[in-house]
Amino acid sequence: MGVERGTGGQRRTIKAKNRGEEDKKRGNKAEELGGTPMAAVRRIRLQLAVNLLNPYYFAIQNIAVMGTNTDSSMIQDSNGAFPGDRKITVVFVLGGPGSGKGTQCSKIVENFGFTHLSAGDLLRAEIKSGSENGTMISNMIKEGKIVPSEVTVELLKKAILESGNNKFLIDGFPRNEENRATFENVTKLEPEFILFFDCSEEEMEQRLLGRNQGRDDDNIETIRKRFRVFIESSLPVIEYYDQKGKVRKIDAMKPIDDIFEDVKAIFAVFPAKVL
Ligand SMILES: Nc1ncnc2c1ncn2[C@@H]1O[C@H](COP(=O)(O)OP(=O)(O)O)[C@@H](O)[C@H]1O
Ligand SMILES: Nc1ccn([C@@H]2O[C@H](COP(=O)(O)OP(=O)(O)O)[C@@H](O)[C@H]2O)c(=O)n1
Numbered sequence: 001m002g003v004e005r006g007t008g009g010q011r012r013t014i015k016a017k018n019r020g021e022e023d024k025k026r027g028n029k030a031e032e033l034g035g036t037p038m039a040a041v042r043r044i045r046l047q048l049a050v051n052l053l054n055p056y057y058f059a060i061q062n063i064a065v066m067g068t069n070t071d072s073s074m075i076q077d078s079n080g081a082f083p084g085d086r087k088i089t090v091v092f093v094l095g096g097p098g099s100g101k102g103t104q105c106s107k108i109v110e111n112f113g114f115t116h117l118s119a120g121d122l123l124r125a126e127i128k129s130g131s132e133n134g135t136m137i138s139n140m141i142k143e144g145k146i147v148p149s150e151v152t153v154e155l156l157k158k159a160i161l162e163s164g165n166n167k168f169l170i171d172g173f174p175r176n177e178e179n180r181a182t183f184e185n186v187t188k189l190e191p192e193f194i195l196f197f198d199c200s201e202e203e204m205e206q207r208l209l210g211r212n213q214g215r216d217d218d219n220i221e222t223i224r225k226r227f228r229v230f231i232e233s234s235l236p237v238i239e240y241y242d243q244k245g246k247v248r249k250i251d252a253m254k255p256i257d258d259i260f261e262d263v264k265a266i267f268a269v270f271p272a273k274v275l
Pocket of ligand 1: 095096097098099100101102103104207208210211212252253254255256259
């Protein structure tokens with residue numbers, strides 16, 4: 001399956017040569033935002049170094065992949081005690097801004113008992129919490145840029161470890177190659193598949209302008225920047241998984257309930273939640 005941009009817009013296949021370009025640009029542009037992203041990464045690395053001196057932290061953070069099942073992984077602490085023999089299932093939910101990822105995730109949660117982890121929601125909660133990374137994250141989101149992966153992966157890892165569930169929809173992640181590689185290195189978790197919502201820019205733009213959630217980034221200028229980032233940085237990740245046969249593409253131009261019928265067919269491999 002070729003991964004193409006938009007159903008109704010100009011269709012073009014995005015080649016892997018774009019991969020990494022946004023990451024390079026972001027590195028150069030980081031200083032424009034006061035050098036804060038790199039400072040945040042340094043802070044996290046320093047914190048990790050301090051944490052490694054703490055035996056309890058080491059015990060809960062040492063995620064080991066057990067067994068030979070390649071579709072799912074077992075995640076355990078170094079003593080085999082926390083969080084127990086949890087078999088973790090991860091589905092990445094990707095698609096352009098406004099393609100309907102969050103809307104469909106809520107329905108999957110209701111019907112299939114997954115826990116929904118939206119990378120964007122976790123980042124926005126981090127801003128609200130008054131975290132020292134808050135200003136940097138807020139600046140990146142206002143610019144439609146991708147927050148350094150160390151920050152986002154830490155938030156996802158914490159949410160997974162704190163959850164009692166073992167099935168996760170990770171929405172809006174991985175958004176670039178760095179997100180993907182960092183998550184894989186840190187958690188050793190491999191997604192079951194990637195649910196990809198394919199929608200034209202025209203439709204996504206209309207939806208975002210009507211979303212009305214008071215988000216700083218749902219204005220026309222930032223929306224267009226987010227579309228560019230999606231094409232340059234996120235589509236190559238979808239192509240990467242497509243080459244592994246892991247992409248389940250959904251026509252996201254349809255009405256919400258029709259889309260969910262298609263989603264349900266894909267999730268039929270998982271047991272339905274007992275209501
Ligand atoms: N299939 C659809 N048709 C029309 N509007 C939709 C559809 N899916 C979602 N929406 C609306 O579009 C907006 C963006 O949807 P959302 O799920 O927040 O997208 P994403 O999480 O991909 O950014 C929301 O206001 C939502 O209610
Ligand atoms: N993996 C991610 C996900 C979101 N983000 C940031 O959060 C913003 C909003 O992402 P989102 O997933 O909540 O919303 P949509 O752009 O999909 O509507 C993005 O434009 C990025 O600035 C990020 O940096 N890294």
